[in-house]
Amino acid sequence: MDRFTRFPDAPISHAGIISRTFLDMGIDRFIAACRYVHELPYGYNSDKDDLMILFKEKKGTCTTKHAVIGTLAVELGLPMTKTIGIYAMTEAIVTGTQAVLEAYRLPYLPMIHCFLTSGSVRVDLTEGNRNGKKRPIDDFLYTEDVRPAISAKAEYLLYRRALSEVILRRQELAGVTLKQVLQAREAGLKVLKSRI
Incomplete structure (x- = not known):
């Protein structure tokens, strides 16, 4: 992933609710807004x-951090999209994953992560935060561009669709069922949350 300073910069104008929120905080440049969001602690939000919610709780995940900056980019007309990626979670990425893989007989656990894309620049505003991962996620089994504030339900449905139509067709997952992965995902989320 790239540093957020590689994004195009622009002054923030009164273009929408996120723009106004940053201006009210005294943040008047896009890169400064990225820095603010990147420096907020990683943490699961209540909604x-x-x-x-990011501003109310002063923390966020990849979902909420990228929703805010992606929406700001839209308000300012910057060429940027939010990208949902599904990666292969293993013990090398998150400590404790091996037990989940063994319990559900999986070579890896397909998990969602998201980031922002502008041309060839890809930025993860949770990179370097205590996000439960031992290293950045650079390789994905599947990616799809979405609107910045995609709902949790729509994100989950995208995940299920990608599993059914793409990921579970991979040779190394032959014989693995959708139910098996969805159950393993719940266990994987508990492992991730325990590492924050």
Whole structure:
């Protein structure tokens, strides 16, 4: 992944609710807004569908951090998209994953992560945060561009569709069922949360 300083910069104008929120905080440049969001602690929010939850709780995940900056980019007309990626979670990425893989007989656990894309630049605003991962995620089994504030339900449905139509067709997952992966995902989320 790239540093957020590689994104195009622009002054923030009164273009929408996120723009106004940053201006009210005294942040008047896009890169400064990226820095603010990047420096917020990593943490699960109480409502992923509330675009303002990041500001209310002063923390965020890849979902909420990228929803805010992606929405700001849209408000400012910057060429940027939010990308949902599904990666292969293993013990090398998250400590404790091996037990889940063994329990569900999987070579890896397909998990969602998201980031922002502008041309060839890809930025993860949770990279370097205590996000439960031992290293950045650079390789994905599947990616799809989405609107910045995609709902939690729509994100989950995208995940299920990608599993059924793409990921479970991979040779190394022959014989693995959708139910098996979805159950393993719940266990994987508990492992991730325990590492924050």
